[in-house]
Amino acid sequence: MTRILYIEDDRDIGSWTSGDLEKRGYEVTWRTSGEHAGELAREADLVILDVMLPGLDGFTIGQRLKNQQPDLPILVLSARTAVDDKLQGLNFADDYMTKPFHPEELAARIQVLLRRGPQRDEQTLTLEHLRVLLPGGQITDTLTGEEILLSGKQFQIFMYLLRHHGRVLTKEQIYEAVWGEPYLDGDKTLNVHIRYLREKIEVDPSQPAIIQTVRGIGFRVKP
Known part of the structure; x- marks a missing residue:
């Protein structure tokens, strides 16, 4: 059963939404604050x-x-509709x-997020003109x-x-995952490596x- 961590402090909305999702066959853990979210998310397949x-x-x-979990799908569900809020959320x-x-x-939207991921067979991923043998x-x-x-x-x-095929990754996420140290705003190191990478694969x-x-x-990576 797909497990959803749902964090919503409005009890009416939370009760109604979690009940609807449970009727659709999801196992929902509903919390009204982010306390212990990191621990709960380790057992979740998706977070709302x-x-x-x-x-x-x-x-x-x-x-x-x-x-903590770059592969974990997160869906923001908010009353804040400003473009700046959406960009910050995304x-x-x-x-x-x-x-x-x-x-x-x-x-x-939940179904789309759960389906998202690279289309591959057991050992091969095809992207445009590239064939990548996995896991090597x-x-x-x-x-x-x-x-x-x-x-x-x-x-x-x-x-x-x-x-993280198809998912937008921030420069901070990529740099910290690859270099293992904090990203400094304005650092061009990642951009340079991306440029050289593109010269080889594009x-x-x-x-x-x-x-x-x-x-x-x-x-x-283009979905």
Whole structure:
């Protein structure tokens, strides 16, 4: 059974939504604050998160959860509709939905997030003209039949993006995962490595078809 961690402090909305989701076959853990969210999220397949919460706000909780579990889908469900709020939420969340909402739409978005991920067979992932053998990460250009060799950091960046296929990852997330140290705003190191990586894997690096730039946020492998 799919397990959902639902954090919502409005008891009427929380009771109604969690009840509806349980009727749809989900196992729902509903909490009215972010207390112990990190521990509870380890047992969850998806998190639904309100923004305006007592104590830590949803933006802070969501970013912490995403840093701890980059693969965990997070859906922000909030009454805050401003563009700035949505952009801030999408720095870590996989989807942002505003209140009021229809339960059928929420259910549909949950299904999309649970399905999201790279389309692959047991050992091979195909992206445009690339064939990647997993888990070793051997990369072949199917247009030339030649193996593409990446440097250590290029390989780590590409594998990290592949593990989160289709998901927008911030520069901070990528840098901290690959270099293992805090990202400093304005540091161009990651951008330089992405540029060299594109020169090796893209047919036209000036118009990348595999690694997309999401302006103001970071990068993703094209879904």
